[in-house]
Amino acid sequence: MTQEATYLPIALRLDDARALVVGGGQVAGNKLRLLLERCPDITVCGVLSDPEILQAVETGRIRHDTRPLDLTLIRTLLPDMRLVFAATEDEDFNREVAAEARKAGVNICVVDDPAPSTFITPAIIDRTPVQIAISTNGAAPVLARRLRTQIEALLPDGLSRLARFMQAQRGWIRQAQPDTQIRRRAWENFVDGIGAECALRGEDEAARASLEATLKGVPREGEVWLVGAGPGDPDLLTLAALRLMQNADTVLYDQLVPAAIMDRVRRDAERVFVGKKRSNHSLPQDGINEELIRRAKAGQRVLRLKGGDPFIFGRGGEEMEALVDAGITVRVIPGITAASGCGAAAGIPLTHRDCAQSCVFVTGHARADGTLNLDWPSLAKKGQTLAIYMGLAPMADLCAQLQAHGLPPDWPAAVIEHGTRHDQRVHVATLATLPALILERRVASPALTLVGEVVTHRRSIHHQET
Known part of the structure; x- marks a missing residue:
């Protein structure tokens, strides 16, 4: 079995670096677009056909090395580069470029081929200086792009203005308040308050006044x-x-x-x-x-x-x-609460017009002497649902007492184990059979017990049926 590659998300500084794009087609153009506003010194090599690359060369924004594209040229260019994109249409050549880059200790991304690459490019939301990168470690690029779209819709248009405003204030705030913890609280209060809204709109004077007031008003008590x-x-x-x-x-x-x-x-x-x-x-x-x-x-x-x-x-x-x-x-x-979450996840309603007009929350946590101090006559009633928290250990006593006070042995009951989680299991039984069932299936905490006719209205939704 091939070991899965692991990646560390980092922000790589490029304002003082050189970058190389190997290839001149559309795929290379897509990668060039990532670099143009981030790296001042970009070289492209290969036959150029992409309009954006051609325009960038004509305007002097990037350098085109016109020498024949082969490994000799790659070896010549690599020592000065901080990163390389291999983006030709020749997969074998791209991998050869990657091998040379690895030998030279240069970061290499082979487009659509993560195996020989030392880095991959995430889906990026750009609100410079705010950048948000979403990566699936190359497993599902379409998913990463979909997540980018969803996250981007949540971000305000003025996020860049807010970030630049905050950057400009850091110097005087550090002098005004040397305590790191208090400064952090002031920034958090500012971001959550009206000051951030002013900065988002470009109203810097109002934002500055709000920040100053926030800094003075930061509570020093915990x-x-x-x-x-x-x-x-x-x-x-x-x-x-x-x-x-x-x-x-x-x-x-x-x-x-x-x-x-x-x-x-x-x-x-x-x-x-x-x-x-x-x-x-x-x-x-x-x-x-x-x-x-x-x-x-x-x-x-x-x-x-x-x-x-x-x-x-x-x-x-x-x-x-x-x-x-x-x-x-x-x-x-x-x-x-567990009753609401587990009931919903298991497809068991807590109330139902036909059989349960009330729901009672009960703790099954025993007293120090091991006994349950509960009002059994009020609990052992029909027309209601019992939601029992922490009831696994005293389950036999719980079920016996409910039967002793009037509920029939075949009264519906269910235990939702690890409710709402990916490993949830639902165990449906009766008061007579439930204690033995949870022992047989080795049911473990956390688990919630529901007792009542609502259990018969259960419908399997998406968790394991047991």
């Missing part, structure tokens, strides 16, 4: 953000959650937050795992509260990232109380 990360699928994060994930100095996260969501956190933010598994807490709740308070008092913006919603069986209420009592500023960002 704060804590209690943020719901949703049920597991990163696409279900809220816009507010994503923005705070990019602004936090420190992230305290738990067991229910998957790596795919942590990948959305700012790369240089400190990450502190405070996860909790059954009977295995890396940090007790009092310790988490103390850590949040300590970091906020040290001036940090602390993101407390929780699976689901922070106020639904997430102990967010306890954390909020401790923080407010300590005088810490708190923001709460709700997330999609």
Whole structure:
């Protein structure tokens, strides 16, 4: 099996460099277009037929080496080049050029042939000085171009003006405020506020006034953000959650937050795992509260990232109380709770006009003595749906108690394992058969249990049917 190539996205400086384009047709012209506004010294070699290349040569923007195109010429030109595009119609010759470039230690891109190349060109959104590159490592160029179109539609027209304005202010801001953390917060507040809107429109004086006011008004005290990360699928994060994930100095996260969501956190933010598994807490709740308070008092913006919603069986209420009592500023960002996310992903409605006029959220987390302290008569009713969080371990007791208090053994139930994620599994059973089924299939947390006739209305959507 051939090893998959890996690439590191970088921005390569070309204003002090020379570049070589081998070939003179349309494909070479496409690559020349990438270089013209970025590299001051471009040489093209080969027979020219592309109109853009011909025009660039006639106007003196690029140099055409008219010597015969062969490997001798390539070897002569390579030592002065920072990068080379091999773009002739001869695939074998392109690969020979690549081999020579590799020997010379020069970056080489063979057009439409990533195997011999040392770099590939991504799909680019150009709002100079802002440039956004989208790459699929050469696996799906059409997908990269489609993503470029979608992202480009989200970007404001004045993005270039905003970036140049911010660049022009960096010098005086550095002198006015030597604290790096405070400067970063001021910039983030500026970008999120009216000042950035002024700069986008080219109203630099108003933007400067807003930036000065923002710099003076940056809070030096820390704060804590209690943020719901949703049920597991990163696409279900809220816009507010994503923005705070990019602004936090420190992230305290738990067991229910998957790596795919942590990948959305700012790369240089400190990450502190405070996860909790059954009977295995890396940090007790009092310790988490103390850590949040300590970091906020040290001036940090602390993101407390929780699976689901922070106020639904997430102990967010306890954390909020401790923080407010300590005088810490708190923001709460709700997330999609597991019942909503898992039910939707599994094709099981939480309510249904025909059979469920209410939905009750219940925690299956047992007390210290192992017992479940629940109002069983109110739970063991028809005409409603039970959404049971953390119910795997006490499943046998849960099902037995519901039957003992009035629900029949054949009452529908389902467990959604790893709900909304790519490895989701849905296990449909009854109260009588569910405990044995989850043991047989080795169902693992996180998992949500739904009990009620809504389970019979389930329709398979796109996840694994079990």
